[in-house]
Amino acid sequence: MAVEWGRDPxxxxxxLAWTDxxxxxxxxxxxxxxxxxxxxxxxxxxDHPEYRAEQAFLRVLRRNGIGLDHHGRAFLAxxxxxxxxxxPGAAFLAPTRVLLDAAALRQAETLGAALRLAYTLCGGTPxxxxxxxxxxHGDRLVLRLAEGTGVFAGESVLRRVEALAASLGLExxxxxxxxxxxxx
Numbered sequence: 077m078a079v080e081w082g083r084d085p086x087x088x089x090x091x092l093a094w095t096d097x098x099x100x101x102x103x104x105x106x107x108x109x110x111x112x113x114x115x116x117x118x119x120x121x122x123d124h125p126e127y128r129a130e131q132a133f134l135r136v137l138r139r140n141g142i143g144l145d146h147h148g149r150a151f152l153a154x155x156x157x158x159x160x161x162x163x164p165g166a167a168f169l170a171p172t173r174v175l176l177d178a179a180a181l182r183q184a185e186t187l188g189a190a191l192r193l194a195y196t197l198c199g200g201t202p203x204x205x206x207x208x209x210x211x212x213h214g215d216r217l218v219l220r221l222a223e224g225t226g227v228f229a230g231e232s233v234l235r236r237v238e239a240l241a242a243s244l245g246l247e248x249x250x251x252x253x254x255x256x257x258x259x260x
Contacts, residue, residue, distance in 0.1 A: 083121060083200050088114040090202045095190050097210045098244065099183070109148055110187060113155040117191045118200060120160050129162035137171065150175035151184050158188020159195070186243040193219075193236040197227050217241040218249045 091114040099110065120132030137153035144152070154172040162169060164185065176184065190210070198204035207225025211218045219237045221227050229237075229250045241248035 083118050084202060086202045087198075087200060087205070088117065090205050091117060091191065091194055094194060094205060094208070094210060095187065097212055098186060098190055098240075100212070102183075106183065109151050112148075113152050113187055113191070116152060116156055117159055117195070119156055121200070129157045129160035130166070130168050132160055133157035133162065133168060146175050147180065151180055154181070154184040155187045155191070158185055159191040161192060162188075182243070186240065189236065189240040189243050193233070193240050196232050196236050197221075212244075212246065215246055216249050217244060217246040218251060220251045220253050223252055223254055 088111070092111050095110065095114070099106065102110065116132075116136060119135055120128035123131040133153045133156060136156050137149055150172045154169060154176065157166075157169060158164070172181065172184070194205060197208050204225065204227050207222040207227045209220045211220065217237070217240060219229070219233075221229060229252070234248075234250065237250060238248040
């Protein structure tokens, strides 16, 4: 499904590594779901912008497949919809409120916000994402941007890093660093 609807097969592993600092205590099953969410994170790229969130949600929720229970499918569908900035209270998201507990809802919200930020930073290009890093330091979420990599903190980046930090109950901080200060 990801190869069919996505654009760059090198991006999902980069997204998985990039989001690692957001989920320091996740178990193996949650990491597997996060990895799957990274693989389907571009599934709505070909849809009209006004309908992307809902179409991505429905595509994931209703797609035939094996290896997912209802919880996993709802988690992935919600993460995909939120990556495309679905309103959390949107009526089409109702199945997730039934199938996911509060912790899973928060995790999907955080992951959706992180994926939205990542695509804003890199436009789906792994090379640009490599010039950025996320880190948690106490009560702060730090987005570090490497100077001279073509990634910058415009208004939409600042808005999205603040949304991501808010989903974690943290303060958002953006730092610009030398290229060497943003490790590979």
